[in-house]
Amino acid sequence: MFPLHQELGARIVDFGGWDMPVQYSSQIGEHHAVRRAAGVFDVSHMCVVDLRGARVRAFLELLLANDVGRLRTPGKALYSCMLNEPGGVLDDLIVYYLAESWFRAVVNAGTRDRDLAWMRRHAASFGVELSERTDLAMLAIQGPEARAKAAQLLAPEDAAAALALGSFSGRELSGWFVARTGYTGEDGFEVMLPAAAAIPAWRKLNSLGVASCGLGARDTLRLEAGMNLYGNDMDESTQPFESNLGWTVALEPAGRAFIGRAPLEAIAARGSRAKLVGLVLEDRGVLRSHQKVLAPAVGEGEITSGTFAPTLERSIALARVPAATGASVQVEVRGKLLNARVVKPPFVRFGKSLIG
Amino acid sequence: MSNVPADLKYTKSHEWVRTLADGTLEIGITDHAQHALGDLVFVEVPDAGRVVKAGEPCAVVESVKAASDVYTPLDGEVTAGNPRLADVPETVNSEPYGAGWLWRLRSRPGALAAAGLMSAAEYEKLLEAEGG
Structure with a gap:
């Protein structure tokens, strides 16, 4: 192209x-x-991998934090994290159920090599074959x-x-x-x-x-749209509950053993120390990744993605902050403290502002 | 092709300098620079009264993608930051050499001539060499 x-x-x-x-x-x-x-x-850089084998569903039940058991109609897609043993996010991906012996995954380009190696390592014992659709x-x-x-x-x-x-x-x-x-x-x-x-x-x-x-x-x-970017908003050092991705972690059914399950159960039980929230800048300026976020009387966090939002004509961001952070924070921009409102992403859906 | 007015002086970091009728200097970024940065969404200009040293970052221009510093090519005292840019930052894109000026500076008499800035012809050569 x-x-x-x-x-x-x-x-x-x-x-x-x-x-x-x-x-x-x-x-x-x-x-x-x-x-x-x-x-x-x-988006041809995205890596498309076909997964084939009689036990491909069982393989994906182990590999993914979301439950491919939810995929019952051929063609249906599922968004999921692929976790490492400590529960860190190796990648986020979409998997399509095409047939009982054929699923298709679309993974990020930047993590391609690591993802394929990880998948292959676990696929062998299920007799699942991977073929990248270059x-x-x-x-x-x-x-x-x-x-x-x-x-x-x-x-x-x-x-x-x-x-x-x-x-x-x-x-x-x-x-x-x-x-x-x-x-x-x-x-x-x-x-x-x-x-x-x-x-x-x-x-x-x-x-x-x-x-x-x-x-x-x-x-x-x-x-x-409030969608995470792998490498910015989460990576292998962060877990889904502090990445606004708890909704993609299927702890039910309780019997499904997936990679990363035990640490995530522990976090779900005690509560995550951090959370990923949306910020809407109330002052003039532009929020950028890595700027420091100050939550009054709670602690500090950091912007993971920030930009000027053309639909809203103001700056927005995703930020990882302490779990107790309330409705407003300050962001340090070139030595000045700017005021930002804490919101739940998404900011825009189907062309309409959701931030009021 | 970038627009490079003949009556201005230029820097390697893509600022331009104009001498106004009262002898103060007006500073902005070039057409090439605004094009390279893309749509500007926020511009921070210095306040009047600020004393600046040549080479010091004095303004920040932010596109959707990134923030970039703009440096003052000369020592002096800022007499005005362009007030229009707070509300209409895209003026820098549409009129980089006119209403999109960034700040005005009072410098020592003769400072501009001594600063060794480029003529329009020299700046055009620089752009050619940079492949732009």
Whole structure:
């Protein structure tokens, strides 16, 4: 896809060894295109792994903190953390249930090597085979008009099937895998397709009025949507309960032994010392990762992701703070203390502000 | 192509300096700089009365992505920070050499000539060398 991004005038950066487009025209313009109409992102750097074997479900019950037992309808997707033994987050991923002997995982590019090694280590005893789908490109088409536009890439019967997909579900359609998922807080599709088909699809989307969007807009959209970024908001040194990911940890059924379960049960019983919250800056300025957060009479924390939020026209952040932190904090920005309100993410959903 | 007005002086760190009618100096960032930074969403300018040393960070321009310092090319006393930028920071993007100026400075007479800043032609060469 690189020549196309160059042709479209993208500003390119190295992202985990991949040359990725950061922005095409204006990062804010691309952000608004997704909130108001539709945009397309090249997310081919994401690592797609097919997991096959008669005991693949049992393997994933061990590997993932969320419970693949919840996946009963083929095509259904589950968001989960993959933990290490002490309960730290090795990665967050999406897993699709395609058939009883075939699941598909989508993991982060930056953790690819470690994830694959970890999966292989545990897959052997289940007889599960991993195959990385480097033959597939991945496009995310997101926004209120995204599904209708993206459906025009498909033959009529496939388009009808794609438009019938429920949220967080996908299916294979004539060699393309179309899923109603995303990382923006808007409706849309993520499409895995043969690499050779990606450039023509992109051009067709552009011709239908879908804006080319880069990683810059992807970051502001996901942060407004209150979605964590691996490596910023959580990593192997943090556990899900202090990462606003407790909802993805399935301690029920009690009998399911998953990696990291024992330490997480202990934390669930005594309560986590820290929590990941949303911040809305009340003063002028921009919150950035690693700025110090002061919770009066409670303690200190740190911003894990911060930005200017184009939809809200103010700065927002995710911050890890002591569990007892109340409704307001101060953030140290270049030696000054700025006031911020503590909120529960998301900040924006389906184009609308949720912060009041 | 970046716009590089002929009547201004330039720094290697992409600031420009204009001499106003009353002899004070007006400082901003170049068209090349604003383009490289992208959409600006917050600008912090110095207060009038602040005494600054050449090379000192005096303003901060923040895009969606990152915060960048802007350095004063000359010693002097700040006579004004651009008040407009608190509400309309994107003026730096749309009018980098006009309404998007950052601060004004009173410097010693002759300081600008002595500072060895670049002419427009020299700055254009620098941009070419930087591949921009």
